[in-house]
Amino acid sequence: MRPSGRKTDQMRQVSFQRNVSKHAEGSCLVKFGDTHVLVTASLEDKTPPWLRNSGKGWVTAEYGMLPRATGERMKREAATGKQGGRTQEIQRLIGRSLRAVIDLEALGEKQITVDCDVIQADGGTRTAAITGGWIALHDCLKWMETRNMIKLERVLKDHIAAISCGIFAGQPVIDLDYLEDSAAETDANFVMTGAGGLVEVQGTAEGKPFSREEFLNLLDLATEGTKQLVELQKQAIA
Amino acid sequence: MRPSGRKTDQMRQVSFQRNVSKHAEGSCLVKFGDTHVLVTASLEDKTPPWLRNSGKGWVTAEYGMLPRATGERMKREAATGKQGGRTQEIQRLIGRSLRAVIDLEALGEKQITVDCDVIQADGGTRTAAITGGWIALHDCLKWMETRNMIKLERVLKDHIAAISCGIFAGQPVIDLDYLEDSAAETDANFVMTGAGGLVEVQGTAEGKPFSREEFLNLLDLATEGTKQLVELQKQAIA
């Protein structure tokens, strides 16, 4: 029995609120239950040094948590003077995931920075950030298309969505909230495209090792879950 | 004529949304027009080193801006590795302002950290942070009172509210938005208590110097404006 009363294959209520920023080219407030992430996609007329004069653009991500997004207040990373290992790991994951569906040549020599700031955390912030990040990125590219800078369909090749799964109380479950996450035996994150292809798979045994069969159960849950998320993305941008 | 069409003594629409955080003891989303600041007040069972065994508590503030809170994306301070001078100046101001109405002995050996994160910026973020910070701080103290940790009325001595004023196109105006702020000849911030006492006064000539008379005009506007803000705070916590 899950603390929230959800069924093992039941995700939390997911919503995307678009255009929440007056300034950003694309933006989205994404909610997976009590996990709320504010995502902005910012177009910049530059590229990283290693792409200069290559004709290719870049999509990168940054991730942060407000200090009291969590149950205990955490130290502000700007005040401690560096981004922690967890932060860097997550923002690298978000960036790789979004780039997996972008044609960087079709984008041209521009950079889009996707900022994912966790307003409130209740487990699954990185998967919410990726899933909502796709909406903000889509809207930024739409903004560019409106100005004849790109062809949206040539740059954005597919949807991308992410979900966590884990083994909680001996059961494979989807979309863990904080209570489940902190007690799970195994914790995994999956990033998949609209066409069902895998982009990132990350599984970690928190307690005892997991088996091939258990891992496949998680993969099955994630496959179904990301399919639903992609459907919700389609409704959101319709 | 102000860009927004407001009268010289007319503030923007101000609102306080309380209890916006699932985790924080007190929280408030404060809006001054398009300036939106998310404030959380976090109770911690510790005090800074210099107050150990003094019987006194502490209230401190931290301030941050999401990278795309502004028209141009700014670098994330956590990534650059330090808080800029402007950030530090503002968070010191917020902390001093809030402490001005707190009886630190009545609080006892606790620390309350007020985090002010600018979600969207359109001028006046520091004054919105102070004004909304008072709400979050009030609610945190209320939370403590409910648990018999303090007597609210002994700890919180008065209201505190802040407003910017400036000379724009030769006219003294209140509550400058970004367009006005970037073109103002003089820019000032005032922090006042519910009883009308001054706690902080900061005026800067951006272009030519200002006169005593001009400064008094700004002070008069601010006196009236903070009175209205205190009234709105009272309605918000009613």
Next chain:
Amino acid sequence: MRPSGRKTDQMRQVSFQRNVSKHAEGSCLVKFGDTHVLVTASLEDKTPPWLRNSGKGWVTAEYGMLPRATGERMKREAATGKQGGRTQEIQRLIGRSLRAVIDLEALGEKQITVDCDVIQADGGTRTAAITGGWIALHDCLKWMETRNMIKLERVLKDHIAAISCGIFAGQPVIDLDYLEDSAAETDANFVMTGAGGLVEVQGTAEGKPFSREEFLNLLDLATEGTKQLVELQKQAIA
């Protein structure tokens, strides 16, 4: 009664010693009683990035304290790895104050860096730095005029001087020393031009809030004080 026996409107002994540096284009050892600040103005043939090819120059300031300038030795900021919030706040104030009387276009694409290093502190270091900084800046511009780089009178539009005032033991007093400063109920700094215009006004209630009337008393003291400081500057450069 002030600890030093001074009258409420009596400043400490103020002196400017010019040309104290063998290397700097302009330099001044300024003393306000036991507060001693060594100021150098350094001409550099560059401008900050945002002014490139604008035809305009820049004046900026840096501030530091020797570790044992104070009663208790403070940590060396170079060793701790960053400038504290107070340091940054002060050096931003000095820079803004000096730029208020400079015509940056008439200066041309040069940068002058005014370094203010507190050799000994006894209250009022920032106001001494601004007042002495004007002398060093003047002498640097004079050095440039001698070499036909600028016209001094076109670049330097007016004098700038600064003084602290505060409410000590219930009385408005001028030019607080450390003993007064640490016990003052209200502490304010004023920066004014030779023509009597206000450039910066900063007032802070250290204990209870202050009233409009009290603040005007401080402003009156400062107006008289900066007038005297400008007179002393004129004698110094005569």
Next chain:
Amino acid sequence: MRPSGRKTDQMRQVSFQRNVSKHAEGSCLVKFGDTHVLVTASLEDKTPPWLRNSGKGWVTAEYGMLPRATGERMKREAATGKQGGRTQEIQRLIGRSLRAVIDLEALGEKQITVDCDVIQADGGTRTAAITGGWIALHDCLKWMETRNMIKLERVLKDHIAAISCGIFAGQPVIDLDYLEDSAAETDANFVMTGAGGLVEVQGTAEGKPFSREEFLNLLDLATEGTKQLVELQKQAIA
């Protein structure tokens, strides 16, 4: 055809050289072909703050690369002033993997730090570090057992070994060297116990997404590969 001429399921020559450090309680120079990692396990009579008085110990890992371990010299992280995101990600992975087979209560309030320094890199440094790290950790625990500090078999619950697999030129292959790694379509790392349990699974699509079937092929290769590595570990400590 693999650049090295290896078969798709053929690992590079793997060797463990024990006791390579005069000082460390456990040490190992592990080689996977031209990838050479020097691992030391250092016993320290302390634990991290959050474990004080818990009776539990800790195993942590740090990872570094000598600047010219790679084809192009990389900047020394000590000189740039921080560990990059990749470094932090890898050392977190190593630490989690080794802790998966340690009974922290049986270890008692001690910390073992496993330093993994890449002397020469040719792909697969993280998997070599984990696999060789197990040897160094084993030898450190053996050193402790000899001094009656612990019972080795109670602290060290199983073997741990890691291997990379990927899809190169359309084929699933094991133990990618640098040439393969930089051209692979999919890149995955697997960490498994001696009993065949999964501890960490990480797969990333570098080019196009991968399918469930492709991922299972990689998992099968890894299962066989880690079995061989565990066998080699057993021979090494025999």
Next chain:
Amino acid sequence: MRPSGRKTDQMRQVSFQRNVSKHAEGSCLVKFGDTHVLVTASLEDKTPPWLRNSGKGWVTAEYGMLPRATGERMKREAATGKQGGRTQEIQRLIGRSLRAVIDLEALGEKQITVDCDVIQADGGTRTAAITGGWIALHDCLKWMETRNMIKLERVLKDHIAAISCGIFAGQPVIDLDYLEDSAAETDANFVMTGAGGLVEVQGTAEGKPFSREEFLNLLDLATEGTKQLVELQKQAIA
């Protein structure tokens, strides 16, 4: 012929101005010609962690240069965020040199920090800092003796003085100024006690290597020079 017209064995005018700081327990403004270093010795009632409960004290030194102490303005180390290699090398040398004549057990569990800040540089700042540092340290210990904290003669075992020598235009010369220093073929620093013992010897070939004979010539010059400096120290504290 030396640029300054001095003879090869002629030092610059050396002076010690004592008690230049209102706050420090010992202080000295030392001048070697145009090289001016302000030294303060600060007594602190603590010791570094590794001496806790050892009954022994510590003497340490910190070194800094004001940004415009030199011909070209240098970046402020507090602003760049770290002390450069040269700064650290010099402050370690000063600390070691002063400790060479201190009986740390007789000092007891106190720390004296000797801050050496270069107000103006013209070559030989480290040797001036050591030589003047001895005066400040002596005066700090005298201050302590007056308060019955120590016996001066038991703590301070001897004088310490330092001088630079070098080979300039083929000639061994003493006390190089900046012009000589930047053109010298060999540059050496010597730290000697009042009894004539060597404490530190540092010689560097800037251009071609130097011979044993040349080095002995420098040592002879230094032996005579430090003898004179010790004599001047004796006069200064008389």
Next chain:
Amino acid sequence: MRPSGRKTDQMRQVSFQRNVSKHAEGSCLVKFGDTHVLVTASLEDKTPPWLRNSGKGWVTAEYGMLPRATGERMKREAATGKQGGRTQEIQRLIGRSLRAVIDLEALGEKQITVDCDVIQADGGTRTAAITGGWIALHDCLKWMETRNMIKLERVLKDHIAAISCGIFAGQPVIDLDYLEDSAAETDANFVMTGAGGLVEVQGTAEGKPFSREEFLNLLDLATEGTKQLVELQKQAIA
């Protein structure tokens, strides 16, 4: 009697293992007894900013210690966020020493970075790094000559070798190991060319001051020792 049983003028077993790196243009694993330093020389097609368009190249060195190269594990400098004073002092010494035998004009606008990483420490790491660094540098230059980039004999003017000497138990001894080093009364390092010229001399009294005669004894030992080291270098590159 030395702890190792060596005679006072007897160095430890010294060996140079060339070409230990698959990637570096020059490399050497140098051993002085139990002190092992891995040195790589990396050719980069750039020069430091101050040499741009000067036609001259540069040779620089970096130094590091693996955390458990020593008896007690030391903190990893990359993790603490800066290189310590000792590290910077040593790498500056290595760079100066190697440049002393390089004709930077004959090298042309290239930079060679010599990385010296201490794998295992037992005293004398800096002198081993310099002596082995010469081999790596030689091999890098040889690599360049093979590609017609330079003439080796025009760039590399002489051998360079370094050795430590000290006064241990009242006796002058050569090549101190850690046990001797930590108990020595005087500790000195000498860097000499193949022709017998002195490049660096550094002597420090750890306990009581040393005399001119004692220092000359050390210099004599070092002269003989570096002669032997140069001989070993010649054999190594033969």
